[in-house]
Amino acid sequence: MKEKLTCYIIDDEHLAQEILEEYVAKVPFLELKGTFMSPIEAAAHLDRDKPDLLFLDINMPDLDGLSFIPMLNPKPMIILTTAYDQYALKAFELEVKDYLVKPFSFERFYKGVLRLYQEQVSRQLPEKTEAKAEPKSEQEYIFLKVGHRIQKVATHEILFIEGMKDYLRIHTAKEKIMTLLSFAKLEELLPAQDFARVHRSFMVAIDKIDHIERNRIRIADQIIPISDTYNDSFYKKLRGLA
Template sequence: MSINCIAIDDEPLALDIIRNFASKIPFLNLMAVFENPLESIDFMKKKQVDLIFLDIQMDDINGIQFLKLLNNRPYVIFTTAYEDYALTGYELEAIDYLLKPIFFERFVKAADRVYRKMMPANEGEKEMTRHQEANHEDFIFVKTGFHHQRIRYRDILYIKGEGDYLRIVTHQKKIMTLLSFRNLQELLPADEFVRVHKSYVVAIRHIDSIERNRIKVGDEVISVSGTYSKNFFGLLKSKKLIT
């Protein structure tokens, strides 16, 4: 199965990166790229487009405004340097939200989500398993000291910033790494991990309780700061985890 896609971004360098990444993924067929989003509308009327890699901050019209113009929307993966639009992205049912600079591994995971959504129902489960095994979608390697530590997504309770380091807390252990929050979030599934404070990213599946603007994860009580509160509660509502 092939996914016909286009990329829209007013930065030529960003389009070059998407071209390069897409060329390495056998099931992606990058048909065209556009620096002006309005120029893509006529193209989409004539061609079958399954997926758009879409920047948000553009001069004439931003990606969110452009997306709202489309009657029959293809799948969308937002590509942006700004975290502020994450909630809007979920509300518009974007498949994923990639923060620039985009890492290839994260790009592959986002594209793979589209692939699995387009997979015929009778083949989806087996194909998902094959992709997970091939792309190691259930874990990452994090550099700690002089080696890389394997960590499964489902084991991570939360990540805490401690000076120049991040402490990744699981049920079994605590791992220190020099990765930044931004770089680590690029490696984690965006719909499973959410920033709630300048010093905390939490795994949604491991939240034990929520009381006003405080959440409990394991033995840790974490404040949800005002900066991240709207995105956090909006994400929970979009996933129908709270009302």
């Protein structure tokens, strides 16, 4: 069984390289095989090392990260590390595994690489006969600051989340919970495969959707719009679940 994921860092900024090297060094199942200033420099070593994973910047001189990805054969797993968020849709069309917008925390970095490592390990385990284990979400509950208390919220009970300026309103079948939190931070906490952002002000639990009609989602007695900004990524996620 594979004990470590070997990786390259490809980034033309020395500070970004140092941060990634520090993050990689903290993770016992990652092994750094090389750090490079450009895709062209890294390409000369790919056949030798055959890394499992590339931490790849987008905007670099000579050859940008998005143009480099289609040239890779075989293609390692890719995590994009960039200061720009506008390339996310293009990146996921290229089947990257994660998209980290600088500056990102170690917590966010670790969550991404842990998911990849667990996927690799699960592929190598012998298939078991259908038995006791029931599928579980990546994260069964989260803790949110609600007023002066920290409240435990089961993720399977969430219907949708509504943005209220600086607050989020978490709608469950039982109650509505107000928390001082951003959508970006909440997306880090929730299991990505179970939730989808559909509007600047709304995120929905995919399994709670009753139906979709004319770019509007029905969940319980609530109608939630799908905005043009999130239209493509939302329907792509639905196709991936089909």
